[in-house]
Amino acid sequence: MATPNIPLWEVFIRSRNGLAHKHVGSLHATDATLALQAARDIYTRRGEGLSIWVVPSNAITASDPSEKGMMFEPAESKIYRHPTFYDVPEEVGHM
Amino acid sequence: MYTQALNTSEGDDRHIEDAARAAQFQARIDADERIEPNDWMPAAYRKTLTRQISQHAHSEIVGMLPEGNWITRAPSLRRKAALLAKVQDECGHGLYLYAAAETLGSSREELVDLMLAGKAKYSSIFNYPTLTWADIGTIGWLVDGAAIMNQIPLCRCSYGPYARAMIRVCKEESFHQRQGFEIMLTLCRGTDEQKAMAQDALNRWWWPVLMMFGPPDQASQHSDTSTKWKIKRFSNDELRQKFVDATVPQAQFLGLTVPDPGMKQNEAGNWEYSAIDWVEFKQVLAGNGPCNRDRLAARRKAHEDGAWVREAAMAYAEKRRQRSALQAAE
Numbered sequence: 338m339a340t341p342n343i344p345l346w347e348v349f350i351r352s353r354n355g356l357a358h359k360h361v362g363s364l365h366a367t368d369a370t371l372a373l374q375a376a377r378d379i380y381t382r383r384g385e386g387l388s389i390w391v392v393p394s395n396a397i398t399a400s401d402p403s404e405k406g407m408m409f410e411p412a413e414s415k416i417y418r419h420p421t422f423y424d425v426p427e428e429v430g431h432m
Numbered sequence: 433m434y435t436q437a438l439n440t441s442e443g444d445d446r447h448i449e450d451a452a453r454a455a456q457f458q459a460r461i462d463a464d465e466r467i468e469p470n471d472w473m474p475a476a477y478r479k480t481l482t483r484q485i486s487q488h489a490h491s492e493i494v495g496m497l498p499e500g501n502w503i504t505r506a507p508s509l510r511r512k513a514a515l516l517a518k519v520q521d522e523c524g525h526g527l528y529l530y531a532a533a534e535t536l537g538s539s540r541e542e543l544v545d546l547m548l549a550g551k552a553k554y555s556s557i558f559n560y561p562t563l564t565w566a567d568i569g570t571i572g573w574l575v576d577g578a579a580i581m582n583q584i585p586l587c588r589c590s591y592g593p594y595a596r597a598m599i600r601v602c603k604e605e606s607f608h609q610r611q612g613f614e615i616m617l618t619l620c621r622g623t624d625e626q627k628a629m630a631q632d633a634l635n636r637w638w639w640p641v642l643m644m645f646g647p648p649d650q651a652s653q654h655s656d657t658s659t660k661w662k663i664k665r666f667s668n669d670e671l672r673q674k675f676v677d678a679t680v681p682q683a684q685f686l687g688l689t690v691p692d693p694g695m696k697q698n699e700a701g702n703w704e705y706s707a708i709d710w711v712e713f714k715q716v717l718a719g720n721g722p723c724n725r726d727r728l729a730a731r732r733k734a735h736e737d738g739a740w741v742r743e744a745a746m747a748y749a750e751k752r753r754q755r756s757a758l759q760a761a762e
Contacts, residue, residue, distance in 0.1 A: 342541055343742065345534070362597070363531045365540060367745040368752065379524050382517075383604075402470050 345394040346372040348379075350386035358390050366391075461662050466592040469535035477661055478536050481591050483552075484663065485533040486543040491555035492526035493547075494727050498562040499571060507565060514611045515568065521608065525601045532593040548732050556713060557644050559721030566619055566626075566633035572612015574634075574641045574679065580605050581675045582645065590662040613682065620686045627687070634683065635691040642705065643713045645672040651710075676703045 343365040349358035361380050366372035372391040381389070400408055416422050425432050453472055460467065467473055496519050503519065506512035530540040546552040557575055562568060583605065586598040619630040646668040658664035666674075680703045683690050694706035715721065 342539055343746065362528055362600075363534075364527065367742075367749040371745060378520075379527050382520065382524065399470070402468060403472070 343367055346376075346391045347394050347397060348372075348376045349390040349392070350376075350380060351388040352386050353384075358388065361385075363394060364391075458660070461590050461660075464662075465590075466595065467590050468592045476657070480658065480661075481594065481663065482533055482536045482538055482543075485529055485536070485594055485597075486538070486546070487553050487555075489526045489529035489533060489543070490547045490552055491558065492522050492529060494554045494558045494731060496522045496526075497727055497730055498558055498560070498723075499568060501562050502565060502568050505565070506568075511615070518572070518608050518611065521604050525604070528597040528600055529594075532591075532597040535593045544735070548728070548735055550719070550728060553717065555644065556716040556721065557640055558727060559716050559724045560637070560640050561723050563636075564629050564633060566616070566629040567637070569612050569615030569619060569630065570633040570637045572608050572610075573616050573682070574612075574637055575644070576605060576608040576612060577679060578641050578644045578675050580609060581671050581678075585665040585671075588662075588665060616686055616688075620688065630686070631688050634688050638691050639708065639712075640716075642672060642676070642708055643710075643716075645669075645675065647710065647713070648708075673702060676705055677701070 344367065345363055345365055346369075347363050348361050350361050351358045364372065364375050364379055366375050369391060373389060376389045376391055380386075412418070454474055457467075457473060457477075467477075499515060499519050499522075503512060503515055506515050530543060533543060534540055543552070547554065562571070580602065583598050583602050587595055587602055589595045589598065616630055619626040649667045649669045659667075680690060680695075692706050695703055697703050716724070719725075
């Protein structure tokens with residue numbers, strides 16, 4: 338008999354250094370409670386984090402990688418959004 | 433932690449699906465870009481990786497069995513806790529890898545069912561028995577050592593999810609090797625009997641460990657595509673030589689003798705080993721090793737014994753869903 342499919346979850350962990358939750362991988366669990374427990378066992382065996390989020394994988398909407406050119410082009414042409422675009426004389430010092 | 437000769441592709445991208453896309457794909461690989469799950473990829477690339485990653489995952493899970501055999505008989509609480517943690521890690525590694533394999537479009541359940549049906553391979557090394565406590569030391573020191581040699585280059589593999597899983601695995605792996613070496617060191621500094629036990633384990637594991645790197649380069653027909661796709665970055669013989677060169681001095685430190693009387697160091701400093709018995713390797717891969725039937729039977733039993741837990745958890749989740757749907761309707 339084929340094994341029935343158990344829902345997939347994405348796991349996000351916030352490490353102790355205060356950074357944002359970061360995607361670390363995925364796992365299978367029948368519900369959110371079990372997903373959290375499995376995430377603790379699979380992804381935090383060595384103190385990797387202080388907080389875990391689990392999200393059903395099918396709840397994530399992702400951008401289409403084949404359209405990444407069009408998607409990110411608007412930012413690529415705007416070099417004036419970066420501080421290095423602007424000239425500040427040496428004498429002024431660090432700014 | 434254990435991949436071995438699993439990196440053999442079909443080499444079957446001859447029926448080019450779309451020449452332009454295939455060329456674009458190869459250009460991305462050549463530029464050292466990572467391929468991600470939703471990116472276009474040749475069917476043969478997908479197939480090769482699904483097989484390699486899932487077999488790597490099966491190896492982690494089956495690899496829990498030979499060591500699990502000694503958890504209840506570890507000589508001290510310290511050794512027991514360490515072994516338990518190591519076996520838990522192997523389980524975790526299996527799960528990271530199944531998750532990576534799933535991004536290619538096969539479900540974990542399908543992949544596990546293939547293994548239970550005896551249709552998917554796992555590393556040949558786990559078909560050897562763990563007869564004494566020294567085998568646990570030898571597995572950590574040599575089997576995990578060989579696995580690290582294999583896995584470090586995989587951290588730069590062209591497929592993003594596999595490379596990321598390997599980075600996690602490699603980070604956790606060095607504890608495994610060190611705990612194994614420490615067991616060996618303790619035995620080698622112990623009584624004559626303990627040292628003899630360590631030597632006996634080395635004698636039995638040495639050749640099977642060298643086989644973990646897969647067939648010799650001239651006999652392995654499938655490596656070309658995997659190399660072209662940057663799934664594989666070193667040949668089997670290159671990795672095997674690296675492993676031997678790293679391991680011989682460690683054996684010398686332990687005061688153990690590598691069971692290869694013909695072994696000698698050449699002018700370049702490399703240790704030249706004698707011919708490997710590839711007939712044995714083929715036999716073990718074909719299912720005729722000392723423990724093949726035991727391993728598969730143990731996996732099937734665990735899977736069947738766990739069926740009611742999976743069913744109950746699914747039924748409970750379904751009941752809760754229905755109840756909250758009802759409450760929302762009220």
